Amino acid sequence: MTADLSRFSINQMTVKQLLLPELVAACGQLGVGRVGLWREPVQEYGLTGTAKLIREAGLTVTTLCRGGFFTAIDPVERSRALDDNRRAIEEAATLGTDTLVLVSGGLPPGSKDLRAARERIADALAELGPFADDHGVRLAIEPLHPMYASDRCVVSTLAQALDLAERFPAHQVGVAVDTYHIWWDDQAPAQIARAGAGGRIHTFQLADWITPLPEGVLDGRGQIGDGAIDMREWRGYVEAAGYTGPIEVELFNEELWARDGREVLAETLERFHSAFL
Amino acid sequence: MTADLSRFSINQMTVKQLLLPELVAACGQLGVGRVGLWREPVQEYGLTGTAKLIREAGLTVTTLCRGGFFTAIDPVERSRALDDNRRAIEEAATLGTDTLVLVSGGLPPGSKDLRAARERIADALAELGPFADDHGVRLAIEPLHPMYASDRCVVSTLAQALDLAERFPAHQVGVAVDTYHIWWDDQAPAQIARAGAGGRIHTFQLADWITPLPEGVLDGRGQIGDGAIDMREWRGYVEAAGYTGPIEVELFNEELWARDGREVLAETLERFHSAFL
Numbered sequence: 001m002t003a004d005l006s007r008f009s010i011n012q013m014t015v016k017q018l019l020l021p022e023l024v025a026a027c028g029q030l031g032v033g034r035v036g037l038w039r040e041p042v043q044e045y046g047l048t049g050t051a052k053l054i055r056e057a058g059l060t061v062t063t064l065c066r067g068g069f070f071t072a073i074d075p076v077e078r079s080r081a082l083d084d085n086r087r088a089i090e091e092a093a094t095l096g097t098d099t100l101v102l103v104s105g106g107l108p109p110g111s112k113d114l115r116a117a118r119e120r121i122a123d124a125l126a127e128l129g130p131f132a133d134d135h136g137v138r139l140a141i142e143p144l145h146p147m148y149a150s151d152r153c154v155v156s157t158l159a160q161a162l163d164l165a166e167r168f169p170a171h172q173v174g175v176a177v178d179t180y181h182i183w184w185d186d187q188a189p190a191q192i193a194r195a196g197a198g199g200r201i202h203t204f205q206l207a208d209w210i211t212p213l214p215e216g217v218l219d220g221r222g223q224i225g226d227g228a229i230d231m232r233e234w235r236g237y238v239e240a241a242g243y244t245g246p247i248e249v250e251l252f253n254e255e256l257w258a259r260d261g262r263e264v265l266a267e268t269l270e271r272f273h274s275a276f277l
Numbered sequence: 278m279t280a281d282l283s284r285f286s287i288n289q290m291t292v293k294q295l296l297l298p299e300l301v302a303a304c305g306q307l308g309v310g311r312v313g314l315w316r317e318p319v320q321e322y323g324l325t326g327t328a329k330l331i332r333e334a335g336l337t338v339t340t341l342c343r344g345g346f347f348t349a350i351d352p353v354e355r356s357r358a359l360d361d362n363r364r365a366i367e368e369a370a371t372l373g374t375d376t377l378v379l380v381s382g383g384l385p386p387g388s389k390d391l392r393a394a395r396e397r398i399a400d401a402l403a404e405l406g407p408f409a410d411d412h413g414v415r416l417a418i419e420p421l422h423p424m425y426a427s428d429r430c431v432v433s434t435l436a437q438a439l440d441l442a443e444r445f446p447a448h449q450v451g452v453a454v455d456t457y458h459i460w461w462d463d464q465a466p467a468q469i470a471r472a473g474a475g476g477r478i479h480t481f482q483l484a485d486w487i488t489p490l491p492e493g494v495l496d497g498r499g500q501i502g503d504g505a506i507d508m509r510e511w512r513g514y515v516e517a518a519g520y521t522g523p524i525e526v527e528l529f530n531e532e533l534w535a536r537d538g539r540e541v542l543a544e545t546l547e548r549f550h551s552a553f554l
Binding site for chain 2: 107112113114115145146147149150151156157159160183184185186187209211212213214215216217227228229230233
């Protein structure tokens with residue numbers, strides 16, 4: 001294992017205080033060649049403008065976040081979600097990334113049926129997989145930490161994500177491996193091997209686990225090295241499973257967002273380096 | 278399934294605003310015959326005084342919470358933890374309960390090694406199991422929700438808890454099945470069957486899952502019926518696994534604690550009734 005910085009990708013959310021041109025400039029200054037983007041800031045700057053900016057800077061877009069939210073029962077909501085995901089796939093293609101990350105959705109209001117919600121995700125993937133394929137985009141189901149199971153994502157483990165993904169061809173549907181969501185799970189290493197064997201590790205993301213968790217538990221992801229997760233160990237699992245792609249750092253953290261974005265990017269790069277020395 | 282109220286047990290923490298004599302009186306008024314106790318309020322009132330009060334009221338103590346915190350590396354801390362657990366076992370025996378619930382402990386400062394921490398739990402159980410047995414007390418490893426894995430309990434799933442428990446005789450070490458901690462886990466039903474087949478379901482506890490989670494994620498457990506968990510389903514699993522013991526409601530909830538404790542107890546009983554009609 002080396003701290004090969006060419007593997008590093010900065011997810012836009014980590015430094016969301018930077019406007020897109022600022023992010024691109026900071027990447028240029030620090031020699032960062034890869035970024036993960038989010039739909040909202042891309043739309044704010046403009047899709048074609050973003051694509052042009054990124055292309056001209058010679059940056060690679062490793063992932064687009066995010067599609068998903070497939071669990072609605074109401075047919076109108078459901079069809080709206082599918083439409084929105086088709087737009088997300090088109091946006092991914094325009095931005096030149098081959099990977100759209102999916103946050104699959106929580107329980108619809110009043111429902112307590114996790115299994116049925118997971119089946120509705122499979123139904124949506126059956127519709128979207130071929131459409132994504134046509135656009136050269138792969139869907140990456142991201143298992144979210146079980147603390148998000150009711151309100152954000154009923155897919156809580158890599159095993160569940162793979163149970164869904166494996167119903168479809170690997171070039172249509174795979175998984176996102178994010179240390180923050182799976183680090184506690186003693187079954188995850190074996191599931192990473194399963195994902196790798198099937199060619200389904202579509203992205204590998206890092207964030208560290210720090211406590212206390214903030215209210216709502218969304219914006220408490222730790223800078224690499226600040227928390228409980230052994231990053232070398234997890235990178236070892238994905239590499240043993242054959243993954244040689246980008247390693248994206250995606251942090252949601254109020255304290256990082258309050259700081260100068262270029263400084264946070266430089267720190268993140270340095271932490272990435274130290275984690276894999 | 279019936280809403281048989283003789284199965285109901287109120288965990289003291291649910292109504293921690295009630296002093297012990299108030300709790301005992303409220304149980305008498307509402308026909309509640311079973312309580313789960315916590316060490317701190319018992320010690321505050323006095324151990325022998327509590328035992329006498331409970332005995333004279335004809336109440337059954339279903340569990341004592343909690344032993345555990347076995348993950349320290351430092352030998353002095355470790356030996357202090359074992360001593361404290363021996364006291365907890367003696368207290369359980371004095372209170373007339375056969376079950377001590379264990380919260381096993383998080384990662385020690387600076388450590389990122391979940392596996393090693395779990396092994397230290399096994400080491401502690403090997404020392405404490407026979408001591409508990411001598412006192413007529415069974416240890417119940419409680420898997421805590423994965424959101425507590427770093428700072429409270431490195432045992433995050435029923436499967437992990439059983440992997441530990443099964444190294445020891447069932448009358449020494451079993452598991453605590455608490456809906457709040459396992460509801461998201463699609464492997465939990467099979468693990469409940471495994472636990473039941475081995476005679477290792479030492480307690481069954483209910484709390485509902487509500488969001489948003491509060492800062493620190495400790496005191497946001499929902500009143501039965503307020504959240505995402507299908508209580509009938511989970512009771513069905515433990516009963517299919519042969520469990521016929523008490524069903525204890527254990528809520529940590531700031532809003533419930535701010536209300537009149539007798540009113541909360543009556544509401545909890547009513548919610549229990551409605552959940553299993």
